[in-house]
Amino acid sequence: MFESKSGILLIAGLGFFLFSVLSNALVPVLLYKNLPEKTVEELADNQNLIYQFEDLSQRYPEQFEKYYGEPDQKNLAAALRLGRDLYVGEGCWHCHSQNVRPVSNESTRWGKVASSDEYQNELNRPVMWGTRRVGPDLSREGGRRGNDWQAVHLFNPQSLSPGSPMPKYEWFFDDKNPSMPNKRGIAVITYIQWLGSWLEEYPYYEDYKPLEDQMLNPLE
Numbered sequence: 224m225f226e227s228k229s230g231i232l233l234i235a236g237l238g239f240f241l242f243s244v245l246s247n248a249l250v251p252v253l254l255y256k257n258l259p260e261k262t263v264e265e266l267a268d269n270q271n272l273i274y275q276f277e278d279l280s281q282r283y284p285e286q287f288e289k290y291y292g293e294p295d296q297k298n299l300a301a302a303l304r305l306g307r308d309l310y311v312g313e314g315c316w317h318c319h320s321q322n323v324r325p326v327s328n329e330s331t332r333w334g335k336v337a338s339s340d341e342y343q344n345e346l347n348r349p350v351m352w353g354t355r356r357v358g359p360d361l362s363r364e365g366g367r368r369g370n371d372w373q374a375v376h377l378f379n380p381q382s383l384s385p386g387s388p389m390p391k392y393e394w395f396f397d398d399k400n401p402s403m404p405n406k407r408g409i410a411v412i413t414y415i416q417w418l419g420s421w422l423e424e425y426p427y428y429e430d431y432k433p434l435e436d437q438m439l440n441p442l443e
């Protein structure tokens with residue numbers, strides 16, 4: 224049978240098709256049978272991220288008040304949803320991946336290798352793995368830079384990273400001013416700070432201090 228044409232067709236056609244259904248559909252379904260998909264509200268219930276959202280409300284008080292009001296968890300969830308929609312709509316995923324692979328020592332550069340349960344949530348429908356890396360992987364970007372850095376970088380990437388091919392996103396700001404992120408700007412920055420907020424290694428919260436204290440003791 225294995226030497227005949229029909230045998231080859233059977234194994235190559237049907238056999239591998241069945242194998243891929245098994246490995247790509249059935250195994251994941253069974254793996255996550257008992258791990259419910261997290262909603263955005265559940266994702267927003269995270270101290271690292273709440274810290275960042277409050278920081279945004281203190282850094283850009285007028286803009287924040289105008290577009291979001293209070294830095295509560297309901298508004299945080301709304302910002303996350305809009306941030307994800309903008310990430311999709313603006314094509315950030317054309318240039319950025321969200322998946323640290325277990326090859327090429329990627330974890331040395333970006334941190335923990337991705338595990339599949341990290342994608343078991345509403346903001347990953349569809350998953351934002353991306354297809355190529357013109358810029359760096361962003362799945363561990365949260366907390367790596369401050370909100371003001373992210374704002375200036377979105378407004379004019381080349382001012383912080385000379386020669387960067389990343390486009391300017393001036394429409395994330397009012398009055399063409401990097402200190403005035405609008406609803407979209409605040410949403411995208413919140414989404415960026417969310418990336419990796421579920422990991423223990425999230426860098427920011429360890430040194431958590433209310434912003435007023437940071438300003439009183441800037442050198443501490």
Ligand code: HEC
Pocket residue numbers: 309310313314315316317318319357358359361364367368380381383384387388389390392411415
């Ligand atoms: C044309 C490709 C391209 C697009 C589109 C793009 N980026 Fe980038 N991005 C880059 C490159 C290249 C870098 C590295 C150089 C730099 O810092 O500007 C980068 C850097 C970054 C960084 C800093 C990473 C770090 O910590 O060093 C963030 C955050 C980021 N991009 C977010 C975004 C977001 C959000 C969008 C969509 C609104 C976006 N990028 C769209 C290419 C792109």
